[in-house]
Amino acid sequence: MEILKDKNNENYIKDINPFEKYKKIDNDVVSFYMQYNHLKNIYRQGWLKVRIGLEHKEKCESVADHSFSMALLAITMIEKYNLSYDTLKCIKMCIIHELGEIYAGDYTPYDKITKEEKHLKEKEAIQKVLKSLDFDNDFLELWEEFEKRETKEAKFVKNLDELEFILQSAAYGLDTSSFKRSIENITDEHCKEIVNSLIDLTKNNKKPTVEG
Numbered sequence: 001m002e003i004l005k006d007k008n009n010e011n012y013i014k015d016i017n018p019f020e021k022y023k024k025i026d027n028d029v030v031s032f033y034m035q036y037n038h039l040k041n042i043y044r045q046g047w048l049k050v051r052i053g054l055e056h057k058e059k060c061e062s063v064a065d066h067s068f069s070m071a072l073l074a075i076t077m078i079e080k081y082n083l084s085y086d087t088l089k090c091i092k093m094c095i096i097h098e099l100g101e102i103y104a105g106d107y108t109p110y111d112k113i114t115k116e117e118k119h120l121k122e123k124e125a126i127q128k129v130l131k132s133l134d135f136d137n138d139f140l141e142l143w144e145e146f147e148k149r150e151t152k153e154a155k156f157v158k159n160l161d162e163l164e165f166i167l168q169s170a171a172y173g174l175d176t177s178s179f180k181r182s183i184e185n186i187t188d189e190h191c192k193e194i195v196n197s198l199i200d201l202t203k204n205n206k207k208p209t210v211e212g
Helices: 028-040 046-052 054-059 063-080 087-096 116-130 139-148 153-173 181-183 188-200
Strands: none
Touching: 028 063, 028 116, 028 153, 054 116, 063 087, 063 153, 063 188, 087 153, 116 139, 116 188, 153 181, 153 188
């Protein structure tokens, strides 16, 4: 398993990962950084492959953009609505939940891969990334918690994952009512309220080519 490139998983990549520029990195923080820095290079594949098209590469968000936006949404929502969630856990989960894509790639719902296969590939990938760190941490546990969706924080962060996607679609100028799958996956009342506002805001926008 190697750092993701265009030839792997047919993902579209902005640049070569800086991790490959150095033959040996002695500091574990530097090694970890050089790997997760690649999330800045990986386009969010669904936008290019399905929604806005390859001609808009220069406007497309990266995986790192998405994770950052989710983390800031978590802080905003928890503080605005005085929600009883562990804020630090939610922020960490937002940032960590895509780490596996450095090696596994960003799969879309339209890719021919089962949820089980995707989970195994991403788990193997995140374990590879975390081998860089020589101190005890809860990163893998938090990733697993997010994947299982059993705790209140994991369920909330998954809602933010869907909400951020819909917010980004509005930022691209799309009609958010067309994103039915993500809208149906949102269960949090505050997130639903925001989605309803977005639907009203974008109702006259151009619809994406593929609905779902």
